[in-house]
Amino acid sequence: MSNPSDVALADKFFEDFKRLKAEISKVIIGQEETVNLLLTSIFCQGHSLLVGVPGLAKTLLIQTISSALDLSFKRIQFTPDLMPSDILGAETIDKDRNFKFIQGPIFANIILADEINRTPPKTQAALLEAMQEYSVTVAGQHFPLERPFFVLATQNPIEQEGTYPLPEAQLDRFLFNITLTYPSFQSEVDIVKNTTSDKSKTVNHVLGAKEVIEYQHLVRKVPIADNVVEYAVDLVHKTRFESDRAPQITKDYIEWGAGPRASQSLVVAAKCNALINGKYSPDIEDVQAVAKPILRHRIVRNFKAEAEGLTIDKLINNLL
Structure with a gap:
């Protein structure tokens, strides 16, 4: 970073990130890598x-992270009978017989x-525009x-009865696919x-919306060497x-x-991973650190891999 103000902001971000993790650790024990990835996705706008x-x-x-960040929070419990309007909102007629839009829980x-x-996929698709365009269209x-x-x-990876696989287009909207393991x-x-x-x-607020947006812009400003970008793109091409x-x-x-x-996600996430580790520019190790959760849901195994018990994570390890 050549701009002194950006360097100072990067140092502040490093300290605020540690404070965030300290507040979250009051409630969440262990799962440090998961916490790092979730916070990274937030600061990468993912x-x-x-x-x-x-x-x-x-x-x-997730509730604890929302408590540590002074942001509005809504929970949507997905069920087989959930409709798109239950997420986005719907138009109703008020007492003056005028149409009025009632916002759904997506407005948080x-x-x-x-x-x-x-x-079902129809309701899952209601999230697509919100996740990609940061807007919704109703009527x-x-x-x-x-x-x-x-x-x-x-x-939940165990219960498959009564579940619907996520469309590939929606899976690709997720920056990270994070697998939680037993403690x-x-x-x-x-x-x-x-x-x-x-x-x-009691989890105290550490950052508000203004600071989160400021740090999101900072992540994008982080310089990255051409060889690191080429490594990220090469890794994706190898899939x-x-x-x-x-x-x-x-x-x-x-x-x-x-x-x-995936290439874009690797570069942005590597930039954030560098900042949370006190560095001003990412290297190849930062790309490798975020590769699994970024590639895990973007690779489809063939029948031969499934028959031989070769998991996606094993394939990614081989590519790395």
Whole structure:
């Protein structure tokens, strides 16, 4: 960074990020990588999909982050009978017989889309315009959404009965696909101690909308070397079996690779990852640090990979 004011802002961001994590850790024990990725997605103006078995505090984590950020928060519980109007809002007739638009829960800064795969594709698609264009269109009227705006969705990987797979177009709108794992033994001991006592933890506001937007612009300003950009694009090209850069493992096991949005996401997320680690410019290690959650939902395995039990994460590890 050549601008001294940007350097000072980057230092402030580094300190505020630590304060954010300290507030979140009052309630959320462990899951440090998950917290880092969720906060990174927010400062990259991206959305995140959390995938994990029940009881791993996915919903609590998102609620805690919204408490640490002084932003409006709405939770939408996705069910099979949920309609697009339940998310976006609808026009009604008031007492003077005039049409009036009643805003749905999508009009907030942070949206928790809980168990997003439990609703049909028609309703899931109601989020597409909001996630990409930061606006919604209802009855021919265009309504901009207040910035910052994030969709943080949860998904249960176990129960498949009564669920609907997310459309590829919507999956691609998520910056990260974050897999939550079980806590370590010691972390689970601490969780049980904290959650079975009568003490309640208060999470204080650390940042407001103005600061979040300022840091989002800062992330975009971070300089990045050409070789790091080329590494990110090369990594994405290696996921495409028709590319001349594709290794044999891609040609053998991948049906569809990642698109250009993955390359953009790798670069932006690497910039933020550098800042949260006290650096002023990202290197190849920063790209590698965010590669799995960015590529995980953008690669489709073929039947051979599924038959041999080769997971997406194993494929990404080979490409890295």
